[in-house]
Structures are given as structure tokens and as C-alpha cells.
């Protein structure tokens with residue numbers, strides 16, 4: 001598989017002196033699903049912001065060996081416009097890119113359909129549950145068909161049941177679209193369920209301490225969560241995290 005992006009000795013110290021990210025090098029394959037896991041404050045969100053170009057690295061760089069891919073970003077909060085319908089929220093990135101309103105609306109409705117919200121294009125965010133609002137946020141991130149999807153703990157605020165369903169929907173969309181997924185989470189179990197590869201960072205300033213492959217094939221069914229393969233990968237990650245917390 002070809003390399004989508006290369007994190008080349010990426011480091012970030014903020015102007016106030018906080019060294020958030022020590023030095024991170026990793027090649028991310030095109031079409032991979034990679035999770036970043038590590039203690040709170042170790043620079044995981046900073047890595048996503050550096051990849052998105054929202055922050056400049058202090059040292060190192062983000063290399064795009066092919067062309068720089070188009071990006072989608074899903075944040076922990078759905079960050080929807082409260083006064084606008086679900087369809088209007090999803091259509092916004094297309095309209096900002098210059099697409100005609102009617103076409104943007106049509107595409108937004110198709111994207112809502114894909115995340116199980118076919119009947120809700122006119123609903124306002126306050127009329128939707130937390131899980132449904134996150135689905136709108138996913139539709140908005142995917143509507144322009146990005147090459148790389150950056151996800152910053154998108155399901156952390158949701159209950160276990162909704163989170164599990166959204167994990168399955170996300171994997172289905174990833175299988176259909178083939179984007180490169182980079183996913184920040186605090187949950188070892190979510191990381192195992194979703195990822196082909198898990199990068200574990202040390203405490204601040206974050207450094208790569210383990211790079212774990214998850215060999216379980218896709219599609220992953222809910223039964224995978226209770227399999228011995230799942231437990232084996234989770235154990236490997238928990239071991240690496242234990243080393244992080246004692247170093």
C-alpha cells in the first residue's frame with residue numbers, strides 16, 4: 001500500500017512553553033485506520049491539528065508523498081450551527097466551496113441518508129439526540145468525500161450502546177469510501193475494535209512508545225468484541241500503556 005502521509009520527527013512546543021509533542025515519526029498508509037492512544041495531555045489532538053495545518057510544528061514536518069489529500073475533521077463535540085437544519089449544517093462545507101445551494105442540499109441529504117438520518121434533513125440540532133447530532137457531524141465531514149478523515153475522540157461523550165453503533169457505522173463508511181482514518185481515543189477497546197494499527201504515545205511531551213498492528217480482518221462484526229483475538233490485542237495495548245504510566 002502507498003504512504004498517504006509521513007509524520008517526520010514532528011514536535012510541538014506552544015508559545016507559553018508547554019512541550020506538547022516530543023517527537024513523532026510514523027508513516028500512515030493510504031486507506032489505513034490508525035488510532036492514537038495515550039495519557040491525557042500527551043499531544044494526541046495536537047497531532048491531528050498539525051496534520052490539518054491548524055498548527056505549525058516547532059520541528060519536523062508532515063509530508064504528503066502523493067498529493068496533499070483533502071481532509072475531513074470530526075471533533076468531540078458535534079459543533080453544529082444551532083439555528084440551521086441538519087441538511088443545512090451538512091451542506092455548509094459544499095456551499096463554502098462554491099457549490100450551488102440546490103446541489104449542495106441534494107448531496108447533504110444523500111450524506112444524511114448514509115448515516116441513518118434519511119428522515120431528518122429539516123430537524124434542528126436541539127431536536128436530535130446526542131448520537132444523532134454526532135451522525136450529522138459525520139455526514140458533514142464525509143459529504144465532500146475527503147481522502148483523510150481526522151477524528152478527535154468523536155464518541156467520548158456518548159453512551160456505550162450508541163458508541164458501539166457509531167463504531168459499526170464508521171467502519172462501514174470507511175469500507176465503502178476507502179478514506180485514511182486517523183482516530184484519537186481514550187478507549188483501548190474502541191481502538192482495538194476500529195483499528196488496523198494503534199500508535200501509543202507516552203505522557204507529555206508525547207513520544208511514540210509502541211506501534212501495534214491489529215491483524216483481525218475486516219469487516220469486524222460485533223462478535224469480534226468478545227473474541228480471543230480481540231482480548232489478545234487489548235492485552236498487548238494495556239501492557240504498553242502500563243509501561244507508559246510507570247516511565
Ligand SMILES: Nc1ncnc2c1ncn2[C@@H]1O[C@H](COP(=O)(O)OP(=O)(O)OP(=O)(O)O)[C@@H](O)[C@H]1O
Pocket residue numbers: 014015016018019020038039040041042043044045046047204
Ligand atoms: N494552544 C495551546 N497553547 C498552549 N498549550 C496548549 C495549547 N493546546 C494544547 N496545549 C497543551 O498541550 C498539551 C497537549 O494537548 P493535547 O490537547 O494535544 O493533548 P491530548 O493528548 O489530546 O489530551 P486529551 O487526551 O486530554 O484530550 C496539553 O498540556 C495542553 O494543555
